[in-house]
Amino acid sequence: MRDDNGASFQAFLEGWLVRQQHYLDELLSVLQHCHESRDEDLKELINRVLAHYQQYYEEKSKIAHRNVFLVFSPTWFTTLERAFLWIAGFKPGLALRVVADSVDDLSEEQRQRMNRLMNETKVEEQALDNELAKIQESVAAPPLLNVVKRRGRLVDGELQGDEAATDALKTAMEAILTGADSLRIMTALKVVEILSPTQTLKFLAAATQLQLKIRDRGLERS
DSSP: OOOOHHHHHHHHHHHHHHHHHHHHHHHHHHHHTGGGSOHHHHHHHHHHHHHHHHHHHHHHHHHHHHOHHHHHSOTTSOHHHHHTOSSSSOOTTHHHHHHHHHOOOOOHHHHHHHHHHHHHHHHHHHHHHHHHHHHHHHTTOSSHHHHHHHHEEEETTEEEEOHHHHHHHHHHHHHHHHHHHHHHHHHHHHHHHHSOHHHHHHHHHHHHHHHHHHHHHHHHHO
16 A cells, blocks of 8 residues: 655645745844834744744654654655755754854853853764664664665555564664754754844744755755
């Protein structure tokens, strides 16, 4: 029976990206007149954008529970987008680099808090890298995806093969994906806590522009 996990998530993603572009347009428009806006209005937009990202992670979690192997080798991303992936998503520390490139009015206290967050995030990233290495070693294969291919066949997104071995691998991969996504979310939320509403809008606009630019260039090369 044909599995439609990939197709269903791709359909969700395409709609999500359309809404993402609309949010970018709104962010850029509000930034042009943010001096005329109340903080409460800016925070309302920030909360809507964050809820939009939360929806993505909720849908991603659902498909990962059904087929985590597909999430680690996503057919819905372009080759260029896949080149940027770290444990099936962007590296958490990227959020802090986006802040550095897009927010030019950080106070000294904010800079210190950002530096502390960067150091904490690097430690967490390394811990997840170590966990991923353990998974690879435990199944005695160099790259993780080679394990998947050797243990079974990916047919329409479903793994066929040694169920006992792949179930253990699936559980381990789901756990590390959950950890990576949690770190991505928490890092972004901590960044928002440090920034003012206007600075947060700059950060969110820059992050969204980066994501959509990589998507567009990837499609152009396809």
